Amino acid sequence: MTWQEIAQQKRDSVNSQIPKEWLFEEKPTDVRNAYEYLNSVLPAEETAIVHKSLLELQREIKDKTLTSYEITKAFCHRAALAHQLINCCSEIFFDRAFARAKELDEYYETTGELKGPLHGLPISLKDQINLEGLDSSIGYVSLAFHPKSKDDTSVIAEILYDAGAVFYVKTAVPMAMMAADTFSNLHGQTLNAFNNKLSPGGSSGGESSLIGCRGSLIGLSTDIGGSIRIPATFQGLFAIRASTGRLPYCKVTNSYAYQPIVPSVIGPSAQNLQDLEFFVKLIIDSKPWLKDPKCPPIEWRQVELPKKLTIGIMKNNGVITPHPPVQRGLELLAEKLKKAGHEVIEWEHPIPAQTLKDNLLEILTADGYRETKNEIAKTGEPPIPQFLGYEDDLKELTVTEHWQQAKIKYECQQAYDKAWLSTSGPSGGRMDCFISPAWESTSYPAGEAKIYHCSYTYPANYLDYTSVIIPVTKVSEEDNVEAVYEPLNDFDQETKELWDYKLFEGMPVCAQIYCMRYEEEKAIKIADIVTEALKQ
Template sequence: MATDWQRVGQQKRETINSLLPPQWKLAEPVPDADSLPNATKLPRSLLTEREIEITETHTAQQLAQKLADRTYTATEVTRAFCHRATIAHQLVNCLSEVLFDSALKRAGELDSYIATYRKPVGPLHGLPISLKDQFRIEGAETSVGYVGWLGKPETAETESEIVRMLIKSGAVVHAKTNVPTGLMAIETNNNIVGYTWNAFNRHLSSGGSSGGEASLIAMKGSLIGLGTDIGASIRLPASANGLYGLKPSSGRLPYKGVANTMEGQNIVESVVGPIAHRPSDLQLMMETLLSSKPWERDPCVLPLPWREIEQVEIGRRARTSGLCFGVMRWDGMVMPHPPILQAIDKIVTRLRENGHEVVEWMPPSHAEAFEILFQVFTADGGAEIHKTLALSNEPPVPQVAMSYGTEPGSLPTTSITEYWALQLRKRSFQERYASYWQSTASTTSSGRVVDAVIMPVAPSASVKPGQGRYFGYTGVANVLDYSAVTIPVGMVNKESDFSVEWRGHVPVSDMDREIWESFDPGDFHGAPVAIQLLGRRLEEEKLLAIAQEFERWLL
C-alpha cells in the first residue's frame, strides 16, 4: 500500500506527464535502454525539417540573432524546443516542471512586441532557456527533490533574481530540470521524478546535481541553461553529457532567491553557472547577465562587468607567443579510467603541436581539499537533510544515503570551534595553492605563470547507478573558489586499444580500486569524455577565451 510520500510523488509525476502534449508523446512502449542506449538521435525522426533546423543547426548565440532579425518567430522556436523537451523527458527522465503553456504565451507576447517596435526586447529575445530546479519561477514549484517541498507554487515576490534578469533580457523559460534529493549527490535521483539518465548511454548516470539540465541540453530540448555548483554539480553533468559547463567564482552571478540546501553555510559557496553546447554560448549567458549590473540588486555579487580585454589578450597570446598549461593526470587518490587519460594525452599533444607549453602540475595535495569539502557537507551531521525528508516521511534515495545515512544521527556533528578551524584550514590551503601557482613562473620557458591547468573532471566518463562516489577532481575548484570549465573531447569507444600500462595501475585505496575496476569498455561505450580547465579566481573571461581556442585546436 502506498504511503503519503509515495502518493504525492506519483501525483507530481502524473502532473508532469499530463502537461506533455499528447501529440508529441512517443508510441508505447517507449524504447528501453537496451534497444536504444543512445537517445540523442531519435528526436530527428519525430521532428519536422523546420524543427530540426531550429534545434540543431544553430548555437544559442546564432539562434538569438535569427530571432532578433525575425528569421524565426519566438513562438515557433519555443514550440520546437518544447517538442524536443517532451521527447527528451520520455527517454532520459529530465524534467521537474513543464512550463510549455506559459512559455508559449510569453513567446507570443515577444512576437507582438518585435512586430510592433521592430526591435528585440533584449539580447535573449525569444530564446528558450531551461533552469535547474533550484531557480524559483512564479507559478511553478521548487522542490529541490524533496517531496515535502511540493505544493507551494512560487509568487512574483519569491521569484529568483536571476529569473527576473533572464525575462527582462527576452528569454523564454520553458522547463525546469531534475536534481538529486537536496542536491547532495553526484547522480540525479529523487523520490519525485526518479532517476535521470545519460543522454548518450542510458545505462549510465547523467551526473549531478544539475543532471536533468545537462541531459535535457544534450538532447537539444534546450540549447542553454543554468545550473549551480558547490562540488561538481555543473561540471560533472556537463562532462557526462558532452557539454561545456562553467563554474564561476563566488560572487560573479546572483544567487538571490535561489533555493538551496545548507543555506547559511559559507565556507564553500554554491555558485550559478551556464551549461551549453558551445563556449561562445556560455559567454553569451555571462555577458547578458552581467550587463544588467546584478550587483545593484544582489549585494553578494561583485561589481565586476564582463572584461572583454581579458579575452582579447588571451587570443593575441594564443596566436603569437603561445600559452602555458599545467597538466595533472591524476590526483593521487583515484586514478582516472583509460579514456580520461587518453583524452588528456590527446589535448597535451594538440597543444604542443600548436606551439603551446605544457608542464607537469604538482600542487598541494588535492586530498586535503576533498577532506575539507566533505567535512563542510557533513558539518551538521546530516541533520538538515533528514529534517527536510521528515516533512513527508520519505526515505533518502541510495545516492543521498551513501553520504548521510538512512537515519538521523548517522554522522557526527561539527562544533562551532571545529567549524572555525575548518574555515582556517580552507584559507591555508588556498594560500598554499596560490603560492604554488605563482611559483610556476620559474618553471615555464616564458617566465610567466601557468595560464590554466588541464585535469580530469572525474575519474570516469560517467557512472552506473549507485556508483557515484568521488568528486575530488571538481571539488578542489570549489574549495579554492577558482573558475573552471569543462571541455568535451570525445567518446568512449569499446574498440579502442586501451594501453596495457594503464591496466596495470596499483590502487592506493579501496575507493581507488573500486572505481578503477568499475571500468568496462562495453559498459561505457558511447559515453562522452571531457577534460576540465582550471583557472584562478574570477578568471571566467580568460577560461572561456581559452575554451574557444580549444574548440579550434580540437577540430
C-alpha cells in the first residue's frame, strides 16, 4: 500500500466517526470564519453551552442545571462541524465520550457524588497524548493504525480522567511536530478558526483552532519552540508554557523524545484565564512527581505580588519587526499598565535573540533529522516543506558537540538571569516580568510557515522561562496603515511584505508574558492583572 493510500484510509477512518446527521450534505465553500459560521448554524442551546466557561459548566453540572451528556453532545457536535471546515482533528471518538458522559451522569444521580473537579467536562487532547485504542501518529503516515495500549496511557491523561474528564477528540499536528504550521501528509492542512486563508500555527494548530471555534474550551498542547503559544496566539487564546517538568510529560508520544538539553513541555490552552489557572492547579495538586520522575516536587503556591509591578516591554527583538497591529497592541498594554499604576520600562534581550535562536535550532536538529528520515523512509512519504534545513543535509553531531551546545545554553541562561535580576524600575523594584510579542504577525498564509520565524517564542524554551499568552485586542481599522520601517534582514523583509490589512482584518492580537523559571503561579497572576488593566 502506498503512503497516499494509507493517509487516505486514515482520513476516511477519522471522518467515519462523525454521526451521519452531523455531516454536511455539501461542505460550504464560502466560509471564511468557521467560528462565526458555527454560531449561525448550530442550535441556540448548544451555542449557549459552549460559550460558558469550564468553571460555569462545572457549577451547572453540580447544580443539575445541565448534565454531562448535554454538555458533551454540544461540544462533540461543534467539533464535528469544525473538523469538516478546518480539518482540526486527528482522532474522533464520540461514542466513547457519550458512554463516559452517561456513566458519570448515572453515577452522580445514584450516589450524589461527583467523580472529581472535572466531572463530566469535555477536554480535548493534542494528537500525541496517548489513550488506549487510539493512534498517536504525530503527523507520520508510518504511525497510522498503530493504536496505543492501556499501559501506554499518558500520565497526564490518567490524572484528568481520574478527575472526571470526558475525552472526545485528539487534534492534528504537523509531521514530527517540528513546524510552526499544521500540515502533514497524513491529515493535510489545518486552517485558522477565524480566517481559512490563514494558518492555525503549529505544532498544536489542531488543538488551538478547535478551541478557537469553541469546539473545546480547554485542551492539552506541547511546546519545544512555541508549539503551545503560536497557535494560541493565532486563535486569541490564553495559554501557558510552564518550565520543564512542572506538568507531567510521562508516556506522551514525542519526536526527538529524549533530547535532554531543551525538552518539550506540556500545558493547556483555553478560552478563559480562570479556567487555565484551575486546570494547571488541578494537575499540580495531583502530585505528578509521584507519577513522573522528571517532575520536580513543587506544590501549588499562593503568590503575593506588590501593588505596583515593574514590567519590561520588549517592542522588537532585533530579529523580526512586528506588524502594525502587534506594535499597537504593545503600546496599548504599556498605556493601560501605566494608568493602572504599574511601572513600565523598556527591555531588550541582554543576549542577541539571534544567538539564542541559532543555538536552539542547532540543538533541535542535532541528529541531522535522522529520526525523521528513518520514519518517513518506512512508507516513502516526503518531508513536509515547512521543515527548515531538511534538504541541507544537516550533519549529525557527536555527543561531545551536543554537550558543547548544552554548555553554551547554560552560560546564556546564567548571563540572562544576571541581567534580569539586576534590572529595576525607577522606584527600585526588580523587574517582575517582561512582555513581548508572541509572534511578529497575527498569522500568515496557511502552509507557508518557516521555523526560523519563531524568534519571539524560542527564548522561553531556551532559557526555560515560564510564558503565558494573553489576548490584547484585534486587528482593526486603526491598523489600516502601511508597515513603514527598515527591515533588519531578509526574514524581516519577508515579514514586512506579508503585511496586508485586508488579509489580517479581525484577527486576534496577543502578547506574551515572561516570568522566570518555575514561576507558573506568578505568571498566571500577572496575566490576570494585565488582563484586568486592559479592560479599564
